[in-house]
Amino acid sequence: LAAQIIDGKKIADGIKDGLTHEIAVLKTKGIIPGLAVIMVGDDPASKKYVASKEKTCANLGISSFHYGLPATVSQKELLELVDKLNNEKKVSGILLQLPLPGGLKEKEAMNLISPDKDVDGFGPVSLGRLIMDEPVFIPCTPHGVMKMLESCEIDPAGKHAVVVGRSIIVGKPLSLLLLRKNATVTICHSRTPNLKEICASADILCAAAGRAGIITADMVRKGCTVIDVGINIISSGKIVGDVDFESVKEKASFISPVPGGVGPMTIAMLMHNTVIAARIQAGSLT
Numbered sequence: 001l002a003a004q005i006i007d008g009k010k011i012a013d014g015i016k017d018g019l020t021h022e023i024a025v026l027k028t029k030g031i032i033p034g035l036a037v038i039m040v041g042d043d044p045a046s047k048k049y050v051a052s053k054e055k056t057c058a059n060l061g062i063s064s065f066h067y068g069l070p071a072t073v074s075q076k077e078l079l080e081l082v083d084k085l086n087n088e089k090k091v092s093g094i095l096l097q098l099p100l101p102g103g104l105k106e107k108e109a110m111n112l113i114s115p116d117k118d119v120d121g122f123g124p125v126s127l128g129r130l131i132m133d134e135p136v137f138i139p140c141t142p143h144g145v146m147k148m149l150e151s152c153e154i155d156p157a158g159k160h161a162v163v164v165g166r167s168i169i170v171g172k173p174l175s176l177l178l179l180r181k182n183a184t185v186t187i188c189h190s191r192t193p194n195l196k197e198i199c200a201s202a203d204i205l206c207a208a209a210g211r212a213g214i215i216t217a218d219m220v221r222k223g224c225t226v227i228d229v230g231i232n233i234i235s236s237g238k239i240v241g242d243v244d245f246e247s248v249k250e251k252a253s254f255i256s257p258v259p260g261g262v263g264p265m266t267i268a269m270l271m272h273n274t275v276i277a278a279r280i281q282a283g284s285l286t
């Protein structure tokens with residue numbers, strides 16, 4: 001029996017509907033969530049993501065403020081902008097679109113974002129809070145993955161969850177979130193020698209390596225839940241995930257597609273974090 005396809009777009013639409021209502025209520029109290037997006041240079045993929053985030057803001061009633069900087073911008077100018085936005089009242093959340101062009105120090109800029117406006121959740125305070133089990137801003141992609149599991153009524157408790165990838169953006173926070181939900185978590189990465197064996201023992205397999213088709217059917221246990229975080233553009237121009245979807249869907253019980261899986265969830269969770277940020281700044285959330 002082929003797997004149930006997890007419709008990330010539909011789940012994300014449900015989350016956004018809830019947020020639209022919450023934003024309308026906030027507006028009656030004079031609170032308007034606002035997202036500042038800093039985009040440095042003109043990387044085509046980044047431009048696409050930013051446009052999509054800004055469009056979603058508009059649809060939901062979140063103000064968005066676009067700061068496009070040339071790739072030649074100095075580190076000092078970038079830091080000055082972050083500092084200015086930290087102190088800007090109408091800006092609830094600050095998103096620094098990554099990767100930054102070469103020469104700029106990403107970590108220094110990210111670390112300057114006020115912990116109260118860190119809607120991406122990549123700053124040291126946000127990640128520290130997550131590891132201490134007191135999260136405020138959960139990184140959007142891993143949070144989206146958890147919401148997908150929840151929506152399919154898949155409880156990670158007691159299950160073996162395998163995460164392929166250990167980045168700060170996806171792999172590490174996702175592993176922590178699965179652990180918080182009482183899964184037994186194994187993190188695999190580029191130096192893991194027996195990837196196939198470990199993946200084959202997973203009840204929940206999350207692929208976030210950024211390698212097209214790295215997860216093949218022989219690496220997946222029958223009945224496994226497979227979440228594909230990867231976004232890879234192959235030579236034909238097609239966007240594919242890390243999972244060989246066609247073969248793996250015959251073995252998995254649930255599988256998320258690319259596109260239409262984790263991607264829309266990420267944006268929905270960014271909007272969720274922006275609303276939390278607006279409430280924090282209005283003093284209505286502690």
Ligand code: NAD
Pocket residue numbers: 141164165166167168169170171188189190191192195208209210211214229230231232262263264266
């Ligand atoms: P990254 O390059 O920072 O990290 C990739 C990780 O995969 C590393 O930890 C590395 O050790 C591991 N890895 C690489 N090759 C491997 C291999 N052969 N075997 C095992 N592990 C391997 O990337 P990232 O930012 O974590 O993103 C991962 C993927 O997720 C990318 O395709 C990215 O485009 C995608 N992504 C999607 C969304 C979304 O919204 N759907 C959001 C963020 C990232």
